Amino acid sequence: MAFHRTLKVRENLCKSCTHCMKRCPTGAIRIDRGHAQVEEAKCIDCGQCMQACPHHAIAVEQNLFEELFYFEKRVAIIPAVFFAQFDDQYSESQICQALYDIGFTHVYPAELGIDITRLYCVKGADCKPIISNFCPSVVRLIQTRYPSLVPHIGLKTTPSHVTALFARLELEDKGVGIFYVTPCPGKIAEFHRLAEAGSAFNGVLNMDTVYNQVSTSLAKNKRKFAKEDGAMSFPVMTGSAATWALSNGELAGRKGRSLAIDEIHHVMEFLEFLEENEDESNIDFLELKACAEGCVGGILTARNRFLASERLRYWATSLPSELPEPLVQRIMKQKDAMMDKMTTPIHEVSAIALDDDIGVALYKMEKVRKITDALPGIDCGLCGSPTCSALAEDIAQGQASIRQCTVLRLKDPKEVNTLARIWGEKVTGEKGEGK
Amino acid sequence: MQARFSVDSGDFTKAGSASSAIKRMLKQLGVKPAVVKRVVVALFEAEVNVIAHSYGGFIQCDISPEKVNLLVQDTGPGIPDLDLAMTEGWSTATDAVREMGYGAGMGLPNMKKNADSLQISTAAGKHTEIRMSFSLKEGEDGVS
Ligand SMILES: Nc1ncnc2c1ncn2[C@@H]1O[C@H](COP(=O)(O)OP(=O)(O)OP(=O)(O)O)[C@@H](O)[C@H]1O
Numbered sequence A: 001m002a003f004h005r006t007l008k009v010r011e012n013l014c015k016s017c018t019h020c021m022k023r024c025p026t027g028a029i030r031i032d033r034g035h036a037q038v039e040e041a042k043c044i045d046c047g048q049c050m051q052a053c054p055h056h057a058i059a060v061e062q063n064l065f066e067e068l069f070y071f072e073k074r075v076a077i078i079p080a081v082f083f084a085q086f087d088d089q090y091s092e093s094q095i096c097q098a099l100y101d102i103g104f105t106h107v108y109p110a111e112l113g114i115d116i117t118r119l120y121c122v123k124g125a126d127c128k129p130i131i132s133n134f135c136p137s138v139v140r141l142i143q144t145r146y147p148s149l150v151p152h153i154g155l156k157t158t159p160s161h162v163t164a165l166f167a168r169l170e171l172e173d174k175g176v177g178i179f180y181v182t183p184c185p186g187k188i189a190e191f192h193r194l195a196e197a198g199s200a201f202n203g204v205l206n207m208d209t210v211y212n213q214v215s216t217s218l219a220k221n222k223r224k225f226a227k228e229d230g231a232m233s234f235p236v237m238t239g240s241a242a243t244w245a246l247s248n249g250e251l252a253g254r255k256g257r258s259l260a261i262d263e264i265h266h267v268m269e270f271l272e273f274l275e276e277n278e279d280e281s282n283i284d285f286l287e288l289k290a291c292a293e294g295c296v297g298g299i300l301t302a303r304n305r306f307l308a309s310e311r312l313r314y315w316a317t318s319l320p321s322e323l324p325e326p327l328v329q330r331i332m333k334q335k336d337a338m339m340d341k342m343t344t345p346i347h348e349v350s351a352i353a354l355d356d357d358i359g360v361a362l363y364k365m366e367k368v369r370k371i372t373d374a375l376p377g378i379d380c381g382l383c384g385s386p387t388c389s390a391l392a393e394d395i396a397q398g399q400a401s402i403r404q405c406t407v408l409r410l411k412d413p414k415e416v417n418t419l420a421r422i423w424g425e426k427v428t429g430e431k432g433e434g435k
Numbered sequence B: 001m002q003a004r005f006s007v008d009s010g011d012f013t014k015a016g017s018a019s020s021a022i023k024r025m026l027k028q029l030g031v032k033p034a035v036v037k038r039v040v041v042a043l044f045e046a047e048v049n050v051i052a053h054s055y056g057g058f059i060q061c062d063i064s065p066e067k068v069n070l071l072v073q074d075t076g077p078g079i080p081d082l083d084l085a086m087t088e089g090w091s092t093a094t095d096a097v098r099e100m101g102y103g104a105g106m107g108l109p110n111m112k113k114n115a116d117s118l119q120i121s122t123a124a125g126k127h128t129e130i131r132m133s134f135s136l137k138e139g140e141d142g143v144s
């Protein structure tokens, strides 16, 4: 399956400082030819690199905001987290009016999809523990690094996608442009993957971009937008759906034993354990989210994640516990057309094998081990690989040369030459570097 | 490809570290997840037995394109009645060991279930030596 990379390195800003490379949880980054490079197969779009970069050299691709106006009906699928980006001086209703002001004609909360899924009684996976498929970076992480856990991943189509499908049906698809406002690059990648099977989205807008637009509108129209215009001018969601994207949000009201883990390194630590103790764990459901505190910690968000989380929880207390009857009827009307799209299968796409042929992989592993022994083991990163063992692997794969090791070069340049002859140079079209 | 790990008696905090390291190797070699899982389960049981019931020992793992061979050897005290020990639910685990969540008497049966072949040589007063092997050939999945 082709994989779409959403994180782009702006080469002119990159200083090869290695911050991103050292932060990357999957070892997907190398510094090569003067700037950071992201290896597609290993990247899970978690955005840690973007957060770590002191030079703003990593950007998330998005659709141009202007693309919105190609469409007659301009639909925003807005995660509840968006409303929590603002402090209390603006009400949800005012934020919503600002969304219309900047050009949207319809607004649907992304989490409505959770209520729709509940109303349709969609059956998901039953391989315990079920791992939530809500966070796209976690799904990608499991697909590429923990393939044996793939059968545990939930199959229910993710809420925002369900909402988009519903909106498209309701609006009868003519002149409809549906845009998701994303708190993270993971979602963008997910939509590109879905696009192959027919996505309900026409584009993705980054939350920070929309936040800026909405903030401008709010500042200008503060008085014009009524604080409360009675009802929300979009379909509501239930309170428990609204907090879904927060850490622990998916556990509310769930029967059985469940566990929520946030932050990608914590998630990896647990998956490593689960992989070995799959049958022993007494957990029925696992909520795993790549960002700290959940989606309020997404790298495209604007506000302090703790305050955003608090506002969202507070808002949820005023939302209904069940959807109003007219909305339920609207939802049930589309059930037949929606049902076959309510689950989405997930495949494994292992990205960690040294080679497809086990014989070759064994040969490379032996080589990695010998090279690792020769390397200093201080993981300085100056060679352009995140750790000494990663460099060893890169050399064994023909993607690097031992000459790149600064420490060895300083210690014994002659020896490095000999080793480079034994273990081979970097295989590129260009002349070898670092001589 | 060979890897060796020493296993200390009584150190339950380290239980699983050898099987975990071998798991990572097998994944890097592109071994199918189902086979990796069987190796990890069987080896973990053997590892815990060395920690819980023996004076300590080592685990040696040999991987070829055809199979994974595991050798788990300790320094005693040996198993007096192997047939009895192989029975599901039979255990001499102390209360302390049971409190750690082990001692259900399922370790040896689990090894038998998961390995494609299992050989044990042991006797009272001798060391215990366990050899397990797992086929990596396509369609030779052994245990399903
Ligand atoms: N390496 C060993 N050295 C000495 N005795 C052993 C060894 N391995 C197993 N035994 C004996 O065989 C018995 C059965 O082992 P088995 O692994 O099946 O169960 P257990 O270790 O008691 O419990 P469980 O593995 O379910 O936690 C043990 O209780 C112990 O008496």
Ligand SMILES: [Mg+2]
Pocket: B045, B048, B049, B103, B106, B107, B108
């Ligand atoms: Mg045992």
